[in-house]
Amino acid sequence: xxxxxxxxxxxxxxxxxxxxxxxxxxxxxxxxxxxxxxxxxxxxxxxxxxxxxxxxxxxxxxxxxxxxxxxxxxxxxxxxxxxxxxxxxxxxxxxxxxxxxxxxxxxxxxxxxxxxxxxxxxxxxxxxxxxxxxxxxxxxxxxxxxxxxxxxxxxxxxxxxxxxxxxxxxxxxxxxxxxxxxxxxxxxxxxxxxxxxxxxxxxxxxxxxxxxxxxxxxxxxxxxxxxxxxxxxxxxxxxxxxxxxxxxxxxxxxxxxxxxxxxxxxxxxxxxxxxxxxxxxxxxxxxxxxxxxxxxxxxxxxxxxxxxxxxxxxxxxxxxxxxx
Amino acid sequence: xxxxxxxxxxxxxxxxxxxxxxxxxxxxxxxxxxxxxxxxxxxxxxxxxxxxxxxxxxxxxxxxxxxxxxxxxxxxxxxxxxxxxxxxxxxxxxxxxxxxxxxxxxxxxxxxxxxxxxxxxxxxxxxxxxxxxxxxxxxxxxxxxxxxxxxxxxxxxxxxxxxxxxxxxxxxxxxxxxxxxxxxxxxxxxxxxxxxxxxxxxxxxxxxxxxxxxxxxxxxxxxxxxxxxxxxxxxxxxxxxxxxxxxxxxxxxxxxxxxxxxxxxxxxxxxxxxxxxxxxxxxx
Ligand SMILES: Nc1ncnc2c1ncn2[C@@H]1O[C@H](COP(=O)(O)OP(=O)(O)OP(=O)(O)O)[C@@H](O)[C@H]1O
Ligand SMILES: [Mg+2]
Numbered sequence: 001x002x003x004x005x006x007x008x009x010x011x012x013x014x015x016x017x018x019x020x021x022x023x024x025x026x027x028x029x030x031x032x033x034x035x036x037x038x039x040x041x042x043x044x045x046x047x048x049x050x051x052x053x054x055x056x057x058x059x060x061x062x063x064x065x066x067x068x069x070x071x072x073x074x075x076x077x078x079x080x081x082x083x084x085x086x087x088x089x090x091x092x093x094x095x096x097x098x099x100x101x102x103x104x105x106x107x108x109x110x111x112x113x114x115x116x117x118x119x120x121x122x123x124x125x126x127x128x129x130x131x132x133x134x135x136x137x138x139x140x141x142x143x144x145x146x147x148x149x150x151x152x153x154x155x156x157x158x159x160x161x162x163x164x165x166x167x168x169x170x171x172x173x174x175x176x177x178x179x180x181x182x183x184x185x186x187x188x189x190x191x192x193x194x195x196x197x198x199x200x201x202x203x204x205x206x207x208x209x210x211x212x213x214x215x216x217x218x219x220x221x222x223x224x225x226x227x228x229x230x231x232x233x234x235x236x237x238x239x240x241x242x243x244x245x246x247x248x249x250x251x252x253x254x255x256x257x258x259x260x261x262x263x264x265x266x267x268x269x270x271x272x273x274x275x276x277x278x279x280x281x282x283x284x285x286x287x288x289x290x291x292x293x294x295x296x297x298x299x300x301x302x303x304x305x306x307x308x309x310x311x312x313x314x315x316x317x318x319x320x321x322x323x324x
Numbered sequence: 325x326x327x328x329x330x331x332x333x334x335x336x337x338x339x340x341x342x343x344x345x346x347x348x349x350x351x352x353x354x355x356x357x358x359x360x361x362x363x364x365x366x367x368x369x370x371x372x373x374x375x376x377x378x379x380x381x382x383x384x385x386x387x388x389x390x391x392x393x394x395x396x397x398x399x400x401x402x403x404x405x406x407x408x409x410x411x412x413x414x415x416x417x418x419x420x421x422x423x424x425x426x427x428x429x430x431x432x433x434x435x436x437x438x439x440x441x442x443x444x445x446x447x448x449x450x451x452x453x454x455x456x457x458x459x460x461x462x463x464x465x466x467x468x469x470x471x472x473x474x475x476x477x478x479x480x481x482x483x484x485x486x487x488x489x490x491x492x493x494x495x496x497x498x499x500x501x502x503x504x505x506x507x508x509x510x511x512x513x514x515x516x517x518x519x520x521x522x523x524x525x526x527x528x529x530x531x532x533x534x535x536x537x538x539x540x541x542x543x544x545x546x547x548x549x550x551x552x553x554x555x556x557x558x559x560x561x562x563x564x565x566x567x568x569x570x571x572x573x574x575x576x577x578x579x580x581x582x583x584x585x586x587x588x589x590x591x592x593x594x595x596x597x598x599x600x601x602x603x604x605x606x607x608x
Contacts, residue, residue: 015606066438070441070442071438071439071441071442071603071604072603072604073604073605087604090441090442091444093442094443094444095444099439099442101438101439104435104436104438104439106439106443108359110359110362110363111358111359111362115355118351119351119352119355122344122347122348122350123348123443123445125344125347125348
């Protein structure tokens with residue numbers, strides 16, 4: 001039996017919205033509107049897997065995580081996490097899983113994270129010795145020793161997020177669900193967080209279920225990727241296959257020191273160009289990044305250069321293209 | 325033999341569960357206490373405002389009593405009227421002036437309550453522990469400043485034996501009831517947009533009918549009756565301690581408080597359940 005089993009999971013939200021027609025005292029009349037946030041998704045996750053659950057804004061990622069952790073009842077479908085039905089046995093499940101919500105802090109804003117950790121130890125009914133050892137290990141892995149004694153409000157977002165994740169791991173959960181843990185972090189903090197999550201998986205074989213709308217997270221953390229769009233799964237395969245099939249192009253942005261009339265390279269698509277700046281799309285199946293860079297650097301005077309992955313929207317567009 | 329073993333182990337695990345639950349909420353209270361001490365300036369500010377408020381109300385009371393030409397109105401003298409009002413204020417300050425209402429309601433409105441739902445604790449109890457954790461230290465500080473200010477400006481009151489022994493029950497039940505009432509009100513945030521105005525009006529009504537602005541002694545008698553019927557008022561029964569003349573009248577106050585606590589806790593239990601279900605089903 002897989003650790004996480006999701007079958008035909010669907011969530012429909014009904015919300016009241018104001019209409020244009022005025023009602024009593026000029027207050028707009030309300031009508032209800034249904035949104036299918038998650039639309040019949042099915043998948044399994046095995047113990048120790050690292051899964052990125054990605055999709056654009058409003059795709060249904062948070063809604064899915066909330067159903068898997070027992071916060072929301074589904075409209076239909078079934079979920080089993082370590083054999084537990086999340087919304088029927090929310091508290092029992094809570095002892096076995098960790099959750100991190102990027103936009104919602106679980107720690108006291110006014111106190112040092114260390115104090116909140118002690119509270120978590122009580123909440124999760126941990127033995128004192130077990131707790132101390134566990135905190136020691138996690139603080140080491142997350143390199144958080146310097147700031148867990150400072151009030152949370154004095155920490156940077158990246159530091160705070162590490163503390164949030166440590167808190168969610170104190171009771172040694174078998175699975176950790178993270179909803180947008182890298183949101184708002186700068187590039188360096190993102191990289192570091194990705195590294196420690198990876199390490200966590202390697203050290204404890206903790207299953208990682210992470211949502212994001214950042215393609216960078218997939219590459220660094222997860223062996224497997226599910227892409228959700230409009231509440232439906234549009235891709236579920238290894239991250240390597242995703243890259244091989246759909247992230248074939250890289251975008252190179254080049255800025256020149258002096259005006260260039262026309263840039264000339266072979267097997268490269270020039271998506272945008274003026275005299276000082278150009279944007280190239282390289283299909284890595286046709287030409288390596290290395291050879292393109294070497295050519296450009298050799299031929300022109302470069303002021304700045306950057307290499308980017310295609311955006312999630314582009315990947316999804318190419319998945320749809322491929323499927324039709 | 326076998327059954328006895330089983331019974332023993334289930335008895336033990338019951339004990340452990342209880343102990344662990346107690347440890348959880350005690351620690352929540354302890355952290356709330358630490359949080360209070362983390363902001364000494366704001367605490368000092370509140371103490372100063374409390375001292376000022378009871379001093380100037382005391383001055384007005386004394387003036388009213390002196391100019392009425394009577395030493396006592398409806399059996400109460402100026403000194404005890406001043407103290408009665410300070411005791412109403414004391415209950416209010418021990419709960420952090422509506423702190424529970426604000427926190428609880430904000431958690432519901434912001435959706436933060438969602439992350440509370442998947443923690444192994446019961447959120448209303450967590451919130452209660454948070455409020456009660458701050459009460460003892462607040463009591464020490466606010467009672468000390470009240471005694472200092474009123475004692476030096478007007479003198480210390482006298483208490484009968486009944487009043488002395490009912491002081492702590494009236495205070496602690498009052499604080500408990502006040503926190504619970506705040507929770508119940510904030511739970512309405514699941515259905516209405518913002519219950520703050522309702523809270524504001526209700527808490528001010530409670531003050532007025534308990535004689536915070538004008539001593540209950542000089543108000544018409546129906547204020548006293550209203551105060552008996554209004555749940556928030558029962559929180560402030562400590563301010564009516566001087567009406568306790570025998571055990572029976574004391575027991576009446578405590579009994580009403582206990583009744584309201586029971587009723588409001590039951591209401592919280594069901595309202596919270598409905599609220600949590602509403603989040604789960606509609607998404608808040
Ligand atoms: N509580 C709610 N009530 C009504 N509609 C909701 C609620 N929560 C989410 N939705 C709707 O469900 C859809 C999916 O939302 P969800 O929060 O799961 O998206 P997401 O993938 O997490 O997006 P984001 O990247 O912006 O966090 C959206 O259309 C959203 O408007
Ligand atoms: Mg989201």
